[in-house]
Amino acid sequence: MREAFSEALVRLAKADPNVLLLTGDHGYALFDNFRKQCPAQYLNAGIAEQNMVGMAAGLARTGFRPFVYGLSAFIPVRVVEQIKLDVAHDRLPVIFIGDGAGFVYSHLGTSHQSTEDIACMRSIPDLSVYSPADRFEVTACMEMAYHTKAPVYLRMGKSDRGDVHGAVPQARIGSLLETNRGKTGDIAFIATGSLVRTAMDIAAGSYPDATVWSAPFIKPIDSKQVRTICEQNQAVVVLEEHSVLGGLGSAIAEISSEFAPVRILRIGVRDRFSHHCGSYEYLLKEHGLNRPAIELRIRDFLTAD
Amino acid sequence: MMSQSKIFDSTTLRKTVLDMAYAGSTVHIGCAFSIIELLAVLYRNHLRYPGNDPLAACRDYFVLSKGHGVMAQYACLRDLGWLKDEAFSHYFSDGSDLKGLSDSRIPGLEVTSGSLGHGFSVGVGMAMGAKLRGTDQKTYVLVGDGEINEGPIWEGSLFAAHHDLKNFMVIIDENGFQAMGSTQDVIKLDSIQAKFESFGFEATTIDGHNETAIDGAITRFWESDSKSPKALIAKTIKGKGVPFMENNNIWHYTRLDPETYAQALSALADCVQ
Numbered sequence: 161m162r163e164a165f166s167e168a169l170v171r172l173a174k175a176d177p178n179v180l181l182l183t184g185d186h187g188y189a190l191f192d193n194f195r196k197q198c199p200a201q202y203l204n205a206g207i208a209e210q211n212m213v214g215m216a217a218g219l220a221r222t223g224f225r226p227f228v229y230g231l232s233a234f235i236p237v238r239v240v241e242q243i244k245l246d247v248a249h250d251r252l253p254v255i256f257i258g259d260g261a262g263f264v265y266s267h268l269g270t271s272h273q274s275t276e277d278i279a280c281m282r283s284i285p286d287l288s289v290y291s292p293a294d295r296f297e298v299t300a301c302m303e304m305a306y307h308t309k310a311p312v313y314l315r316m317g318k319s320d321r322g323d324v325h326g327a328v329p330q331a332r333i334g335s336l337l338e339t340n341r342g343k344t345g346d347i348a349f350i351a352t353g354s355l356v357r358t359a360m361d362i363a364a365g366s367y368p369d370a371t372v373w374s375a376p377f378i379k380p381i382d383s384k385q386v387r388t389i390c391e392q393n394q395a396v397v398v399l400e401e402h403s404v405l406g407g408l409g410s411a412i413a414e415i416s417s418e419f420a421p422v423r424i425l426r427i428g429v430r431d432r433f434s435h436h437c438g439s440y441e442y443l444l445k446e447h448g449l450n451r452p453a454i455e456l457r458i459r460d461f462l463t464a465d
Numbered sequence: 466m467m468s469q470s471k472i473f474d475s476t477t478l479r480k481t482v483l484d485m486a487y488a489g490s491t492v493h494i495g496c497a498f499s500i501i502e503l504l505a506v507l508y509r510n511h512l513r514y515p516g517n518d519p520l521a522a523c524r525d526y527f528v529l530s531k532g533h534g535v536m537a538q539y540a541c542l543r544d545l546g547w548l549k550d551e552a553f554s555h556y557f558s559d560g561s562d563l564k565g566l567s568d569s570r571i572p573g574l575e576v577t578s579g580s581l582g583h584g585f586s587v588g589v590g591m592a593m594g595a596k597l598r599g600t601d602q603k604t605y606v607l608v609g610d611g612e613i614n615e616g617p618i619w620e621g622s623l624f625a626a627h628h629d630l631k632n633f634m635v636i637i638d639e640n641g642f643q644a645m646g647s648t649q650d651v652i653k654l655d656s657i658q659a660k661f662e663s664f665g666f667e668a669t670t671i672d673g674h675n676e677t678a679i680d681g682a683i684t685r686f687w688e689s690d691s692k693s694p695k696a697l698i699a700k701t702i703k704g705k706g707v708p709f710m711e712n713n714n715i716w717h718y719t720r721l722d723p724e725t726y727a728q729a730l731s732a733l734a735d736c737v738q
Binding site: 200203205206208210211212213214215216217218219220221222223224241242245246249250 | 569570575576577580582583584585586587588589590591592593594595597598616617620621623624627
C-alpha cells in the first residue's frame with residue numbers, strides 16, 4: 161500500500177510540476193524515491209502542522225497542487241480548523257494524507273493513534289474523505305483525489321492486510337466496490353480500510369451468502385447504492401478501524417434511516433481510548449476488533465430478537 | 466472609483482468606516498481605525514493590481530490576517546471601485562455579502578480570517594509560491610499585536626526565515642490592545658522588533674499613522690539587499706482619529722448610537738482642521 165502511495169505520488173509529480181509534497185517532518189523512508197526523483201517538489205515544513213496547512217492553502221492559491229502528509233493523529237486532527245477555513249472554505253485543491261490511521265502505532269499510545277479523524281473531516285463542507293483498503297484502492301484514490309481539483313482527506317491505515325482487489329478498480333467517486341458477491345436477501349458487509357480484509361475473511365468462513373463491499377469513499381458516498389444494499393439485505397454489518405461515532409457506520413446508518421431502514425451493526429471503536437500497550441493485533445483485541453470478537457458480535461446481532 | 470484627490474484619504478476612509486459601522490450597528494471600529502494609514506499607503510503606493518483587477522494572476526498579495534480590521538479594507542476597496550456604495554449602506558443587512566470579518570469570497574480579500582494566526586501562514590505559502598515560480602510578486606500580511614500570541618505566527622516565521630522569503634513582509638499593527646485588555650497585561654510582548662529579529666527577520670519600528678514614515682520603511686525594505694523576510698512594526702493607536710475612541714478598548718466591542726455617531730463624525734472633522 162505504501163509503495164503504491166509513493167509510486168502514485170512520484171507519477172503525479174513527474175507529470176505535473178505544480179504538484180508539491182509538504183511533510184511535517186514525517187515519512188523518513190517513504191519519500192526516499194520522491195526526494196530522489198522530484199527534489200524541487202519536496203518541502204519539509206518542519207514540526208509545525210498548523211503553519212504547514214496554512215502554507216499549503218497559500219501555495220494552492222498561487223497555482224500549486226499540494227499534497228500535505230502527516231500522521232493522521234496530526235493531519236487532519238490537529239489542524240481541523242486550518243483545513244476548514246484555509247482550504248475547504250474555498251475548495252482549494254489540497255490533498256491531505258493521514259498515515260498510520262487507527263491503531264498502527266499500537267505501541268506508542270493515544271497521541272499517535274487516530275480513531276476520530278473521519279468524524280472530524282466528514283462534517284466539513286466541500287471536503288471529501290477517502291479511505292482505501294489496499295494498494296489498488298490507494299492507486300485509484302490518489303488519481304481521483306488529484307483529478308477532482310478539490311480538497312480531499314485520504315486516510316491510510318494498516319497497510320499490510322493484503323489485497324482485496326485483483327487490480328486497480330474502475331471506480332466512480334463515491335461508489336462502493338463489491339469484493340464478494342453473495343445472495344440477495346442475506347446479509348451485507350460494508351467495510352473500509354484495514355477491516356475490508358477482515359470482513360472478507362469472516363464472510364468466506366462463516367457467511368458464504370453474504371455480499372462484501374469495500375467503501376473507499378466515505379464522503380461523498382453513493383447514497384443510491386447504499387440504499388439498494390440496505391433494501392436488498394436483511395441486515396448490514398459495517399466495519400471500520402475508527403470510532404463508531406461519525407465514521408462509515410454513521411454514514412450508512414444516516415442514509416438507511418432516511419430511505420431504507422434495516423438493522424445495522426456498527427463494528428468500530430466504541431467511544432474509548434486504548435488502555436494498554438501492545439502489538440497491533442493486541443490493540444485490535446483490546447477494542448474488540450479482532451476476528452473472533454467481531455464474529456461473536458455478528459452472531460449475537462443476527463440472533464437477537 | 467472615487468476622484469483622485471479623495472482616494473485613500475485617511476479621514477475619508479475613517480468616515481466610510483463610521484458610516485458602515487453605524488449602518489450595520491457593528492463592532493470593531495477601533496481595530497479598523499488603527500490600520501487606516503497603513504492600508505492607505507499600501508494601496509496607494511505599493512500593492513500592484515495590473516488592470517485594477519483584484520484577481521490578476523501576477524498581483525501582489527495583501528493578506529489581512531487580523532480580519533477584525535476589515536472595515537478599513539472595505540473602505541479602500543470602495544476607493545478602488547471594487548465595492549459599490551450599496552454594499553456600505555446595506556452593511557450587515559440580511560442576505561448581504563460583506564461580513565464582519567474578512568471573507569476570501571470578496572474579490573480583493575485574499576483569505577478568510579478572524580480566526581487569528583491563519584492569514585500569516587497562508588501568506589507565507591503565497592510568498593513561497595512566488596519564490597518557486599520566480600515571480601517578483603510581493604506578499605504583505607497585516608497582523609494584530611494581540612494576534613501574535615498565536616503559535617502559527619512563529620511557526621511560519623521560522624519557515625519564512627529558513628527559506629529566505631525576502632518577498633514576504635509582515636506588518637504588525639501594534640496598537641497595544643487585544644480583546645480583553647492591553648497586550649502588556651494579557652500576554653506581554655515587550656519588543657516585537659527584537660522578537661522578529663531573533664527569528665531572522667529584517668525589522669524596523671515606525672509610527673503607524675505617519676504615512677511618510679510607513680512609505681519610507683516599506684520602500685527601504687524592498688531596496689534592501691538582505692535575503693531576510695521583513696517585519697514592519699507599526700506603533701498605532703486603537704481608535705485613532707476619534708479622540709473619545711482612542712486607546713479606549715470598549716470600541717473593540719461598542720456599537721454606535723445616533724449620539725456617538727454624530728460625535729464621532731464631528732470629532733473626525735475637527736481632527737482634520
